[in-house]
Amino acid sequence: MNAKMKKRMIAVSGVIIIVLILVLAFVGGNTAAxxxxxxxxxxxxxxxxxxxxxxxxxxxxxxxxxxxxxxxxxxxxxxxxxxxxxxxxxxxxxxxxxxxxxxxxxxxxxxxxxxxxxxxxxCPSKYENADNALTVAQLLGYGESVYSKVVKVAGPIAPGTLTAAGQGDRFVIVDAESGETMPVIFEGALSDEVSDGSKVVLTGSLGADGKFTATDVALEG
Structure with missing residues:
Protein backbone atom coordinates (compact mmCIF):
# COMPACT_ATOMS: atom_id res chain seq x y z
CA MET A 1 0.00 0.00 0.00
CA ASN A 2 1.49 3.34 -1.06
CA ALA A 3 1.69 6.45 1.11
CA LYS A 4 -1.17 8.15 -0.74
CA MET A 5 -3.56 5.30 -0.02
CA LYS A 6 -2.49 5.21 3.63
CA LYS A 7 -3.24 8.91 4.03
CA ARG A 8 -6.65 8.46 2.39
CA MET A 9 -7.54 5.56 4.73
CA ILE A 10 -6.45 7.55 7.78
CA ALA A 11 -8.61 10.48 6.67
CA VAL A 12 -11.64 8.24 6.05
CA SER A 13 -11.12 6.49 9.41
CA GLY A 14 -10.98 9.86 11.13
CA VAL A 15 -14.27 10.94 9.56
CA ILE A 16 -15.93 7.66 10.62
CA ILE A 17 -14.73 8.08 14.20
CA ILE A 18 -16.06 11.65 14.35
CA VAL A 19 -19.45 10.50 13.00
CA LEU A 20 -19.61 7.70 15.57
CA ILE A 21 -18.81 10.13 18.40
CA LEU A 22 -21.57 12.48 17.24
CA VAL A 23 -24.07 9.62 16.94
CA LEU A 24 -23.23 8.33 20.41
CA ALA A 25 -23.51 11.83 21.85
CA PHE A 26 -26.90 12.28 20.21
CA VAL A 27 -28.17 8.91 21.43
CA GLY A 28 -26.80 9.55 24.90
CA GLY A 29 -28.64 12.86 25.07
CA ASN A 30 -31.92 11.23 24.06
CA THR A 31 -31.93 8.16 26.26
CA ALA A 32 -35.18 6.78 27.55
CA ALA A 33 -36.53 8.41 30.67
CA CYS A 123 -59.09 10.24 31.42
CA PRO A 124 -61.35 7.17 31.20
CA SER A 125 -64.33 7.45 28.85
CA LYS A 126 -67.63 8.09 30.60
CA TYR A 127 -71.03 7.59 28.98
CA GLU A 128 -74.49 8.59 30.15
CA ASN A 129 -78.02 8.26 28.83
CA ALA A 130 -79.60 11.55 27.74
CA ASP A 131 -83.25 10.44 28.01
CA ASN A 132 -84.02 12.67 31.02
CA ALA A 133 -81.79 15.56 30.00
CA LEU A 134 -83.03 18.99 28.91
CA THR A 135 -82.02 20.62 25.66
CA VAL A 136 -80.26 23.99 25.75
CA ALA A 137 -83.43 25.74 24.56
CA GLN A 138 -85.55 24.07 27.24
CA LEU A 139 -83.11 24.98 30.02
CA LEU A 140 -82.72 28.60 28.95
CA GLY A 141 -86.49 28.85 28.54
CA TYR A 142 -87.00 28.27 32.26
CA GLY A 143 -85.04 31.44 33.01
CA GLU A 144 -84.23 32.42 36.57
CA SER A 145 -86.57 29.78 38.01
CA VAL A 146 -83.80 27.19 37.50
CA TYR A 147 -80.79 29.30 38.47
CA SER A 148 -78.44 27.35 40.80
CA LYS A 149 -80.64 24.24 40.65
CA VAL A 150 -78.95 20.96 39.73
CA VAL A 151 -80.18 19.78 36.33
CA LYS A 152 -79.07 17.60 33.45
CA VAL A 153 -78.67 19.03 29.96
CA ALA A 154 -77.46 17.50 26.71
CA GLY A 155 -76.24 18.75 23.36
CA PRO A 156 -73.30 18.75 20.92
CA ILE A 157 -70.15 20.78 21.51
CA ALA A 158 -69.90 23.75 19.14
CA PRO A 159 -66.90 23.45 16.79
CA GLY A 160 -63.86 25.49 17.77
CA THR A 161 -64.96 26.14 21.37
CA LEU A 162 -63.22 23.29 23.22
CA THR A 163 -60.34 24.48 25.44
CA ALA A 164 -58.20 23.25 28.32
CA ALA A 165 -59.14 23.78 31.97
CA GLY A 166 -58.18 27.15 33.40
CA GLN A 167 -58.74 28.96 30.11
CA GLY A 168 -62.20 30.34 30.93
CA ASP A 169 -65.25 28.72 29.34
CA ARG A 170 -64.40 25.05 28.69
CA PHE A 171 -66.69 24.76 25.67
CA VAL A 172 -70.09 25.77 24.29
CA ILE A 173 -73.00 23.40 23.67
CA VAL A 174 -75.65 23.95 21.04
CA ASP A 175 -79.33 23.19 20.74
CA ALA A 176 -79.54 21.01 17.63
CA GLU A 177 -82.95 22.40 16.65
CA SER A 178 -83.03 26.06 17.68
CA GLY A 179 -79.31 26.76 17.35
CA GLU A 180 -79.24 28.43 20.80
CA THR A 181 -75.88 28.16 22.55
CA MET A 182 -74.73 27.99 26.16
CA PRO A 183 -71.17 28.41 27.50
CA VAL A 184 -70.04 25.69 29.90
CA ILE A 185 -67.63 26.08 32.81
CA PHE A 186 -65.87 22.87 33.84
CA GLU A 187 -62.47 22.41 35.51
CA GLY A 188 -62.51 18.63 35.66
CA ALA A 189 -60.96 16.04 33.37
CA LEU A 190 -62.41 15.26 29.96
CA SER A 191 -62.03 11.98 28.09
CA ASP A 192 -59.78 12.21 25.04
CA GLU A 193 -62.83 11.04 23.07
CA VAL A 194 -64.50 14.39 23.71
CA SER A 195 -63.98 16.65 20.69
CA ASP A 196 -65.71 19.28 18.57
CA GLY A 197 -69.19 18.06 17.73
CA SER A 198 -69.29 15.39 20.46
CA LYS A 199 -72.72 14.94 22.04
CA VAL A 200 -72.33 15.35 25.79
CA VAL A 201 -74.54 15.03 28.84
CA LEU A 202 -73.86 17.59 31.58
CA THR A 203 -74.84 17.69 35.24
CA GLY A 204 -74.68 21.05 36.98
CA SER A 205 -76.48 24.37 37.28
CA LEU A 206 -77.24 27.45 35.23
CA GLY A 207 -76.07 30.81 36.53
CA ALA A 208 -77.59 34.26 36.15
CA ASP A 209 -74.84 35.04 33.63
CA GLY A 210 -76.24 32.40 31.28
CA LYS A 211 -73.30 30.06 31.79
CA PHE A 212 -73.68 26.46 32.89
CA THR A 213 -71.31 25.29 35.63
CA ALA A 214 -70.89 21.56 35.16
CA THR A 215 -69.91 19.16 37.91
CA ASP A 216 -69.86 16.20 35.54
CA VAL A 217 -69.41 15.78 31.78
CA ALA A 218 -70.13 12.47 30.01
CA LEU A 219 -70.41 11.39 26.41
CA GLU A 220 -73.95 10.64 25.33
CA GLY A 221 -74.38 6.91 25.10
Missing part, protein backbone atom coordinates in the same frame (compact mmCIF):
# COMPACT_ATOMS: atom_id res chain seq x y z
CA UNK A 34 -36.32 6.61 34.01
CA UNK A 35 -39.81 5.85 35.33
CA UNK A 36 -40.28 7.06 38.91
CA UNK A 37 -43.18 7.25 41.34
CA UNK A 38 -44.09 10.59 42.88
CA UNK A 39 -42.71 9.44 46.23
CA UNK A 40 -39.39 8.46 44.61
CA UNK A 41 -39.21 11.78 42.76
CA UNK A 42 -39.84 13.65 46.01
CA UNK A 43 -37.24 11.66 47.98
CA UNK A 44 -34.60 11.28 45.27
CA UNK A 45 -35.20 13.88 42.54
CA UNK A 46 -32.11 12.93 40.51
CA UNK A 47 -31.68 16.51 39.36
CA UNK A 48 -30.67 16.80 35.72
CA UNK A 49 -31.66 13.26 34.74
CA UNK A 50 -34.57 12.57 32.36
CA UNK A 51 -37.45 10.97 34.26
CA UNK A 52 -41.09 10.09 33.69
CA UNK A 53 -43.56 10.56 36.54
CA UNK A 54 -47.29 9.85 36.44
CA UNK A 55 -49.96 11.11 38.81
CA UNK A 56 -53.32 12.82 39.08
CA UNK A 57 -53.62 16.60 38.90
CA UNK A 58 -54.24 18.12 42.34
CA UNK A 59 -57.58 19.91 42.58
CA UNK A 60 -57.30 23.54 41.38
CA UNK A 61 -53.49 23.45 41.57
CA UNK A 62 -52.96 24.56 37.98
CA UNK A 63 -52.37 28.01 36.54
CA UNK A 64 -51.16 29.40 33.22
CA UNK A 65 -48.92 32.44 32.95
CA UNK A 66 -47.03 33.59 29.83
CA UNK A 67 -47.94 30.30 28.10
CA UNK A 68 -46.38 28.28 30.93
CA UNK A 69 -48.61 25.76 32.71
CA UNK A 70 -47.82 24.92 36.35
CA UNK A 71 -49.62 22.29 38.40
CA UNK A 72 -49.11 19.58 41.02
CA UNK A 73 -49.66 15.84 40.79
CA UNK A 74 -50.24 13.19 43.45
CA UNK A 75 -50.40 9.40 43.57
CA UNK A 76 -54.08 8.31 43.84
CA UNK A 77 -52.90 4.98 45.29
CA UNK A 78 -50.40 6.54 47.69
CA UNK A 79 -50.10 9.40 50.17
CA UNK A 80 -52.17 12.32 48.79
CA UNK A 81 -49.98 14.67 50.81
CA UNK A 82 -46.92 13.74 48.76
CA UNK A 83 -47.06 15.95 45.69
CA UNK A 84 -44.76 16.93 42.86
CA UNK A 85 -44.80 20.37 41.26
CA UNK A 86 -44.67 20.38 37.46
CA UNK A 87 -43.82 23.19 35.04
CA UNK A 88 -44.79 22.72 31.40
CA UNK A 89 -43.78 25.21 28.74
CA UNK A 90 -46.46 24.28 26.25
CA UNK A 91 -50.18 24.27 25.56
CA UNK A 92 -52.26 21.86 27.63
CA UNK A 93 -54.71 19.68 25.73
CA UNK A 94 -58.47 19.99 26.18
CA UNK A 95 -58.38 16.81 28.29
CA UNK A 96 -56.33 18.54 31.01
CA UNK A 97 -58.19 19.27 34.25
CA UNK A 98 -58.69 18.42 37.91
CA UNK A 99 -57.77 14.82 38.81
CA UNK A 100 -56.86 13.85 35.25
CA UNK A 101 -53.95 11.41 34.99
CA UNK A 102 -50.89 13.31 33.79
CA UNK A 103 -47.82 11.50 32.41
CA UNK A 104 -44.95 13.96 32.71
CA UNK A 105 -41.52 13.50 31.13
CA UNK A 106 -38.64 15.86 31.77
CA UNK A 107 -35.93 16.78 34.26
CA UNK A 108 -36.29 17.75 37.91
CA UNK A 109 -34.49 20.98 38.72
CA UNK A 110 -32.63 21.84 41.92
CA UNK A 111 -35.82 23.30 43.41
CA UNK A 112 -37.53 19.92 43.06
CA UNK A 113 -39.79 21.05 40.22
CA UNK A 114 -40.25 18.76 37.24
CA UNK A 115 -39.46 20.78 34.12
CA UNK A 116 -41.77 18.87 31.81
CA UNK A 117 -40.94 18.60 28.10
CA UNK A 118 -43.64 16.04 27.25
CA UNK A 119 -47.12 15.99 28.78
CA UNK A 120 -49.75 13.32 28.09
CA UNK A 121 -53.12 13.32 29.82
CA UNK A 122 -55.53 10.43 30.15
Missing amino acids: TTMSIAEAAENPQAGQKVQVSGNVVQDSFATSDDVLTFKIYDPDGDPGTQLEVRYDGAASSTFGNDVTAICTGKINEAGVLECSELVTK
Whole structure:
Protein backbone atom coordinates (compact mmCIF):
# COMPACT_ATOMS: atom_id res chain seq x y z
CA MET A 1 0.00 0.00 0.00
CA ASN A 2 1.49 3.34 -1.06
CA ALA A 3 1.69 6.45 1.11
CA LYS A 4 -1.17 8.15 -0.74
CA MET A 5 -3.56 5.30 -0.02
CA LYS A 6 -2.49 5.21 3.63
CA LYS A 7 -3.24 8.91 4.03
CA ARG A 8 -6.65 8.46 2.39
CA MET A 9 -7.54 5.56 4.73
CA ILE A 10 -6.45 7.55 7.78
CA ALA A 11 -8.61 10.48 6.67
CA VAL A 12 -11.64 8.24 6.05
CA SER A 13 -11.12 6.49 9.41
CA GLY A 14 -10.98 9.86 11.13
CA VAL A 15 -14.27 10.94 9.56
CA ILE A 16 -15.93 7.66 10.62
CA ILE A 17 -14.73 8.08 14.20
CA ILE A 18 -16.06 11.65 14.35
CA VAL A 19 -19.45 10.50 13.00
CA LEU A 20 -19.61 7.70 15.57
CA ILE A 21 -18.81 10.13 18.40
CA LEU A 22 -21.57 12.48 17.24
CA VAL A 23 -24.07 9.62 16.94
CA LEU A 24 -23.23 8.33 20.41
CA ALA A 25 -23.51 11.83 21.85
CA PHE A 26 -26.90 12.28 20.21
CA VAL A 27 -28.17 8.91 21.43
CA GLY A 28 -26.80 9.55 24.90
CA GLY A 29 -28.64 12.86 25.07
CA ASN A 30 -31.92 11.23 24.06
CA THR A 31 -31.93 8.16 26.26
CA ALA A 32 -35.18 6.78 27.55
CA ALA A 33 -36.53 8.41 30.67
CA THR A 34 -36.32 6.61 34.01
CA THR A 35 -39.81 5.85 35.33
CA MET A 36 -40.28 7.06 38.91
CA SER A 37 -43.18 7.25 41.34
CA ILE A 38 -44.09 10.59 42.88
CA ALA A 39 -42.71 9.44 46.23
CA GLU A 40 -39.39 8.46 44.61
CA ALA A 41 -39.21 11.78 42.76
CA ALA A 42 -39.84 13.65 46.01
CA GLU A 43 -37.24 11.66 47.98
CA ASN A 44 -34.60 11.28 45.27
CA PRO A 45 -35.20 13.88 42.54
CA GLN A 46 -32.11 12.93 40.51
CA ALA A 47 -31.68 16.51 39.36
CA GLY A 48 -30.67 16.80 35.72
CA GLN A 49 -31.66 13.26 34.74
CA LYS A 50 -34.57 12.57 32.36
CA VAL A 51 -37.45 10.97 34.26
CA GLN A 52 -41.09 10.09 33.69
CA VAL A 53 -43.56 10.56 36.54
CA SER A 54 -47.29 9.85 36.44
CA GLY A 55 -49.96 11.11 38.81
CA ASN A 56 -53.32 12.82 39.08
CA VAL A 57 -53.62 16.60 38.90
CA VAL A 58 -54.24 18.12 42.34
CA GLN A 59 -57.58 19.91 42.58
CA ASP A 60 -57.30 23.54 41.38
CA SER A 61 -53.49 23.45 41.57
CA PHE A 62 -52.96 24.56 37.98
CA ALA A 63 -52.37 28.01 36.54
CA THR A 64 -51.16 29.40 33.22
CA SER A 65 -48.92 32.44 32.95
CA ASP A 66 -47.03 33.59 29.83
CA ASP A 67 -47.94 30.30 28.10
CA VAL A 68 -46.38 28.28 30.93
CA LEU A 69 -48.61 25.76 32.71
CA THR A 70 -47.82 24.92 36.35
CA PHE A 71 -49.62 22.29 38.40
CA LYS A 72 -49.11 19.58 41.02
CA ILE A 73 -49.66 15.84 40.79
CA TYR A 74 -50.24 13.19 43.45
CA ASP A 75 -50.40 9.40 43.57
CA PRO A 76 -54.08 8.31 43.84
CA ASP A 77 -52.90 4.98 45.29
CA GLY A 78 -50.40 6.54 47.69
CA ASP A 79 -50.10 9.40 50.17
CA PRO A 80 -52.17 12.32 48.79
CA GLY A 81 -49.98 14.67 50.81
CA THR A 82 -46.92 13.74 48.76
CA GLN A 83 -47.06 15.95 45.69
CA LEU A 84 -44.76 16.93 42.86
CA GLU A 85 -44.80 20.37 41.26
CA VAL A 86 -44.67 20.38 37.46
CA ARG A 87 -43.82 23.19 35.04
CA TYR A 88 -44.79 22.72 31.40
CA ASP A 89 -43.78 25.21 28.74
CA GLY A 90 -46.46 24.28 26.25
CA ALA A 91 -50.18 24.27 25.56
CA ALA A 92 -52.26 21.86 27.63
CA SER A 93 -54.71 19.68 25.73
CA SER A 94 -58.47 19.99 26.18
CA THR A 95 -58.38 16.81 28.29
CA PHE A 96 -56.33 18.54 31.01
CA GLY A 97 -58.19 19.27 34.25
CA ASN A 98 -58.69 18.42 37.91
CA ASP A 99 -57.77 14.82 38.81
CA VAL A 100 -56.86 13.85 35.25
CA THR A 101 -53.95 11.41 34.99
CA ALA A 102 -50.89 13.31 33.79
CA ILE A 103 -47.82 11.50 32.41
CA CYS A 104 -44.95 13.96 32.71
CA THR A 105 -41.52 13.50 31.13
CA GLY A 106 -38.64 15.86 31.77
CA LYS A 107 -35.93 16.78 34.26
CA ILE A 108 -36.29 17.75 37.91
CA ASN A 109 -34.49 20.98 38.72
CA GLU A 110 -32.63 21.84 41.92
CA ALA A 111 -35.82 23.30 43.41
CA GLY A 112 -37.53 19.92 43.06
CA VAL A 113 -39.79 21.05 40.22
CA LEU A 114 -40.25 18.76 37.24
CA GLU A 115 -39.46 20.78 34.12
CA CYS A 116 -41.77 18.87 31.81
CA SER A 117 -40.94 18.60 28.10
CA GLU A 118 -43.64 16.04 27.25
CA LEU A 119 -47.12 15.99 28.78
CA VAL A 120 -49.75 13.32 28.09
CA THR A 121 -53.12 13.32 29.82
CA LYS A 122 -55.53 10.43 30.15
CA CYS A 123 -59.09 10.24 31.42
CA PRO A 124 -61.35 7.17 31.20
CA SER A 125 -64.33 7.45 28.85
CA LYS A 126 -67.63 8.09 30.60
CA TYR A 127 -71.03 7.59 28.98
CA GLU A 128 -74.49 8.59 30.15
CA ASN A 129 -78.02 8.26 28.83
CA ALA A 130 -79.60 11.55 27.74
CA ASP A 131 -83.25 10.44 28.01
CA ASN A 132 -84.02 12.67 31.02
CA ALA A 133 -81.79 15.56 30.00
CA LEU A 134 -83.03 18.99 28.91
CA THR A 135 -82.02 20.62 25.66
CA VAL A 136 -80.26 23.99 25.75
CA ALA A 137 -83.43 25.74 24.56
CA GLN A 138 -85.55 24.07 27.24
CA LEU A 139 -83.11 24.98 30.02
CA LEU A 140 -82.72 28.60 28.95
CA GLY A 141 -86.49 28.85 28.54
CA TYR A 142 -87.00 28.27 32.26
CA GLY A 143 -85.04 31.44 33.01
CA GLU A 144 -84.23 32.42 36.57
CA SER A 145 -86.57 29.78 38.01
CA VAL A 146 -83.80 27.19 37.50
CA TYR A 147 -80.79 29.30 38.47
CA SER A 148 -78.44 27.35 40.80
CA LYS A 149 -80.64 24.24 40.65
CA VAL A 150 -78.95 20.96 39.73
CA VAL A 151 -80.18 19.78 36.33
CA LYS A 152 -79.07 17.60 33.45
CA VAL A 153 -78.67 19.03 29.96
CA ALA A 154 -77.46 17.50 26.71
CA GLY A 155 -76.24 18.75 23.36
CA PRO A 156 -73.30 18.75 20.92
CA ILE A 157 -70.15 20.78 21.51
CA ALA A 158 -69.90 23.75 19.14
CA PRO A 159 -66.90 23.45 16.79
CA GLY A 160 -63.86 25.49 17.77
CA THR A 161 -64.96 26.14 21.37
CA LEU A 162 -63.22 23.29 23.22
CA THR A 163 -60.34 24.48 25.44
CA ALA A 164 -58.20 23.25 28.32
CA ALA A 165 -59.14 23.78 31.97
CA GLY A 166 -58.18 27.15 33.40
CA GLN A 167 -58.74 28.96 30.11
CA GLY A 168 -62.20 30.34 30.93
CA ASP A 169 -65.25 28.72 29.34
CA ARG A 170 -64.40 25.05 28.69
CA PHE A 171 -66.69 24.76 25.67
CA VAL A 172 -70.09 25.77 24.29
CA ILE A 173 -73.00 23.40 23.67
CA VAL A 174 -75.65 23.95 21.04
CA ASP A 175 -79.33 23.19 20.74
CA ALA A 176 -79.54 21.01 17.63
CA GLU A 177 -82.95 22.40 16.65
CA SER A 178 -83.03 26.06 17.68
CA GLY A 179 -79.31 26.76 17.35
CA GLU A 180 -79.24 28.43 20.80
CA THR A 181 -75.88 28.16 22.55
CA MET A 182 -74.73 27.99 26.16
CA PRO A 183 -71.17 28.41 27.50
CA VAL A 184 -70.04 25.69 29.90
CA ILE A 185 -67.63 26.08 32.81
CA PHE A 186 -65.87 22.87 33.84
CA GLU A 187 -62.47 22.41 35.51
CA GLY A 188 -62.51 18.63 35.66
CA ALA A 189 -60.96 16.04 33.37
CA LEU A 190 -62.41 15.26 29.96
CA SER A 191 -62.03 11.98 28.09
CA ASP A 192 -59.78 12.21 25.04
CA GLU A 193 -62.83 11.04 23.07
CA VAL A 194 -64.50 14.39 23.71
CA SER A 195 -63.98 16.65 20.69
CA ASP A 196 -65.71 19.28 18.57
CA GLY A 197 -69.19 18.06 17.73
CA SER A 198 -69.29 15.39 20.46
CA LYS A 199 -72.72 14.94 22.04
CA VAL A 200 -72.33 15.35 25.79
CA VAL A 201 -74.54 15.03 28.84
CA LEU A 202 -73.86 17.59 31.58
CA THR A 203 -74.84 17.69 35.24
CA GLY A 204 -74.68 21.05 36.98
CA SER A 205 -76.48 24.37 37.28
CA LEU A 206 -77.24 27.45 35.23
CA GLY A 207 -76.07 30.81 36.53
CA ALA A 208 -77.59 34.26 36.15
CA ASP A 209 -74.84 35.04 33.63
CA GLY A 210 -76.24 32.40 31.28
CA LYS A 211 -73.30 30.06 31.79
CA PHE A 212 -73.68 26.46 32.89
CA THR A 213 -71.31 25.29 35.63
CA ALA A 214 -70.89 21.56 35.16
CA THR A 215 -69.91 19.16 37.91
CA ASP A 216 -69.86 16.20 35.54
CA VAL A 217 -69.41 15.78 31.78
CA ALA A 218 -70.13 12.47 30.01
CA LEU A 219 -70.41 11.39 26.41
CA GLU A 220 -73.95 10.64 25.33
CA GLY A 221 -74.38 6.91 25.10
